Amino acid sequence: MPAAAPDEQQWLAAYDPRAFTPVAVTVDVVALTLRAGALHVLLVERAEPPFQGRWALPGGFLRAGQEDLDTAAARELAEETGLHGSADTTALSRVHLEQLGTYGAPDRDPRMHVVSVAYLAFAPDLPDPRAGTDAAAAAWHPATRAPGRPQVPDLVFDHARILADALTRVRAKLEYRPLATAFLPEEFTIPDLRAVYEAVWGEHLHPGNFHRKVLSVPGFVEQTGTTATRGGTRGGPRARHYRAGPATLLHPPLLRPGRDRPIP
Amino acid sequence: MPAAAPDEQQWLAAYDPRAFTPVAVTVDVVALTLRAGALHVLLVERAEPPFQGRWALPGGFLRAGQEDLDTAAARELAEETGLHGSADTTALSRVHLEQLGTYGAPDRDPRMHVVSVAYLAFAPDLPDPRAGTDAAAAAWHPATRAPGRPQVPDLVFDHARILADALTRVRAKLEYRPLATAFLPEEFTIPDLRAVYEAVWGEHLHPGNFHRKVLSVPGFVEQTGTTATRGGTRGGPRARHYRAGPATLLHPPLLRPGRDRPIP
DNA sequence: ACAATAGTGTCTCTGAGACAATATTGT
DNA sequence: ACAATATTGTCTCAGAGACACTATTGT
DSSP: OOOOOGGGHHHHHTOOGGGSOOBEEEEEEEEEEEETTEEEEEEEEEOSSSSTTSEEOSEEEOOTTTOOHHHHHHHHHHHHHTOOSHHHHHHHHTOEEEEEEEEOOTTSSSSSOEEEEEEEEEOSSOOOOOOOTTEEEEEEEESSOOTTSOSSOOOSTTHHHHHHHHHHHHHHHHHHSSGGGGGSOSSBOHHHHHHHHHHHHTSOOOHHHHHHHHHHSTTSEEEEEEEOSSOBTTBOOOOEEEEEOSOSSOSSOOOOTTOOOSOO | OOOOOGGGHHHHHTOOGGGSOOBEEEEEEEEEEEETTEEEEEEEEEOSSSSTTSEEOSEEEOOTTTOOHHHHHHHHHHHHHTOOSHHHHHHHHTOEEEEEEEEOOTTSSSSSOEEEEEEEEEOSSOOOOOOOTTEEEEEEEESSOOTTSOSSOOOSTTHHHHHHHHHHHHHHHHHHSSGGGGGSOSSBOHHHHHHHHHHHHTSOOOHHHHHHHHHHSTTSEEEEEEEOSSOBTTBOOOOEEEEEOSOSSOSSOOOOTTOOOSOO
16 A cells, blocks of 8 residues: 555544444354254354343454454454464364455444444364353254245354355355355365365255266366265265365356256 | 344344444456447446555445445446436446455455455447446446456456456347347347457357357347348348347357367 | 448357176175 | 266257358548
8 A cells, every 4th residue: 555645644633533433343143064064153152241141243343453354354263263273273274264244234233333244164174172261152053944935043143144245145156156065174075075065055966966066177176086984874885085176266157057047 | 144043132232233343345347348349348447545546446445334235336337437417327327247256365465465356347339437435437448458468457456357257248148138138229120239249259150050040049039120221331231120028038049159178 | 332240050079978898796 | 786976978059160152331
């Protein structure tokens, strides 16, 4: 960024940041992972008012003047999952983190006008979280529920809306970005990858066609040479191992089935 | 949003919003339009420090406690373009406005830590803007330059980065959303629509294939029955008029040509 | 008259999806 | 032995792109 011109020094010295009606900025994280074949979201039980004792997305105030938004999101994720140690650092380094959107309705927080920058995190199966400083508890919860029941868990503030937006985003993103591998360990099989897509999309995919299609996308996955130690849960040959390839864009994309509805 | 529980009233009364290091929230708008077959962006010349006299994206501080982010973006766009009147309201109502992303590096503004929520606006050819309250001037500038020269105009803060992100977003968005019509008047021809795609993508498109493809996407455009009053600039039959259809998603999408490069 | 342009037709190739077939494994 | 599963093969159809063609218009 260009430095201020010399004749602006005087103006800047007289500038009072506290002269305006205050706005707070928080960073909230929608951390998603796959557990037992279903999509789960990291939630914390609030230890402080407002809404003490209720479930919310992990997050907290931006450290003003100290950190960037991305940094704050990574810090909140590490704090609220209790993953600090050097062993945990490698686990966290494999997490994909991207900005989701910003929410700023004046009445979304009873304390004051709070603008919240929401982040989306895709993680491989992480251990059960330890509650952070301002959380009474932290746990992985199913991100969706069965049809007929509410779409997402009951959350404070507008966090249910943020979670719904996150799910919409991740479903679309898996079509044209190789991010499904972020939900898996370094080595995985094509059926593992299919399980990710089926959990996120909530749709059954044809095993044969999925297999051929994944291998047909250049740079999506690379074979490692090893195979799984055992076949499927109820039999079958041992699947080959793959790792994430260098592609950043899936071309051609893996489109969700049944997208040819009239006009959505 | 759920109301605070009765036992939280006391806590909220004692809450002091000014107790934290202050952060400011601004809303900046990347307003794009098509002028003379080229993509243009709305810029303002700053009338106040910092960076007085230099060009920037239109924007301003969020009115804390009063307005939502979307509202603030629409307000800034109206203020900085000078489009207030009732006739202008209809013009502004056709503008597509969506959130682009949020930028919050601690040193991106010399005054203090400023978190900026950037919005993207697609507009039909609007009149030349009148400078707003805190702008010395406002004008449409070419959004891109010829190859070899800088990609985007020289802007203050991190606005060049924001503009670059906006261009990336709009190029991708035109592939699967019917937003190209937001750059055109209510009635347009297929060649008009093709001009939008060519300006945004910076690529020449095959007229015949483009024509057939647009008509093959259900709900993209609807024929009005009228035709253009004259043919092309140097001859040719009069093109039929169309208006935007009810589709919100292009299926199948209009993909950019040459996307089958090795691994981008 | 001439060149440019709107709109349509045709052909080929790629890729998606339905379905089948085969080999390999867990129970 | 049997059922489940990984992987590959085959067939068909939709759609993208290259190219050609006709009709209509501005200069």
